Amino acid sequence: MDESPQSVTPVNVGVDPLTQGDLEIETYRVVRPDGTFDPARVPDLEDDAFRDLYRWMLLQRVYDERATKLQRRGRLGTIAPGHGQEASIIGSGYALSRDDWIFPYGREAGALLLHGLSMRDLLMYWRGIEDASRMEGANVFGMAISIGSQVPLATGKAWGMKLAGEERIAFANFGDGATSTGAFHEGINLAGVLGAPAVFFCQNNQYAISLPFEKQTNADTVVQKALGYGVDGIRIDGNDVLAVYNAVTTARERALKGTPVLVEALTYRRAAHTTSDDPTRYRSSDEVEEWADRDPLERYRAFLKETGRWDKIDEDVVREEVEAEFDEAIEAADAFEERNVEEIFAYLYEELPPELEQQLEELRELLEGRPDMYEYIEQRPKG
Ligand SMILES: Cc1ncc(C[n+]2csc(CCOP(=O)(O)OP(=O)(O)O)c2C)c(N)n1
16 A cells, blocks of 8 residues: 555545535624614613713723824824724723733723723823833733734733632733734634633724735634634624623633633724824725714714613713823823933843943943934934
């Protein structure tokens, strides 16, 4: 018998292969785009909590608007707005316990603020001020600027918490683009093997910068990847804040019992990818309009009106409160003293390696007699 690999013929084991079309994946929803809803699915929350969810979504929206304006005036660095994704961001953040750890990806300001991070610290982070980027005072890990890197980190943290016998989860936030990184697959696979209390929350906003979802993967959904790793998967309408809240609450409970969960929240990024992007170059205004009609705040407002909870909300007053909170935070961030540029060497190593020591010396020499760094940058030779 020839045992070379070429001679191996497939054995028919009598089972038809599972194909994508066989997968029936429900997209769970509580409130429909027209504001009607399924009463049996409405979560058992206090009336004030229903209003609070709206307030936080509005805060996310105002935060994005104000932060984008500040970036345009050169007072903040690059901003990644969550415009259009408010229900995914706030519904998930609201379902977590403050003891849980969030592994963020940068678009979810409202969830981090909900988790106890101060707005001043967040604004300072986007200004590049090192002290604030440690995200002190809240269980929020550093932002995963390297796409997908937060997934295995969340698994590691979750496993550690499980070993320590702690009743809390690690929650990783990421976009559809992150699902093409090796880190995503490695991280979820390991979480499945370890039974790590982790929830992997993919905000499928349908673009990774200019790359549309259908070019990201040949799979119809993100959530079906859960099958391959033996973890649970839930797919939800990410523009329905109550669906997101329910799904993450359930996912959290399952994770605590030893089954990690991959949640896919189907949503849409209505703003630019970041303040450095021009989305008109890769998507049509018709498409943007279509999603404007599925706005998460409007849909939830319709639900609040329908259930008699809207009368106690004065949108203008809430907006003013949120604006005032933002003003105070930016004032506090402005009051932060100018940093010493030498600090860029300060945090990575306990003892500086010789080449960095030399660079620090060179920097000191350059700065001598040139207290204004910008002047130096202007005058240095180009190229
Ligand atoms: C490992 C890595 N590759 C590429 C980039 C450049 N990059 C920044 S954001 C981004 C797209 C991310 O898309 P997605 O994960 O869908 O999240 P979204 O920004 O749409 O919320 C890319 C490719 C990066 N930061 N890290």
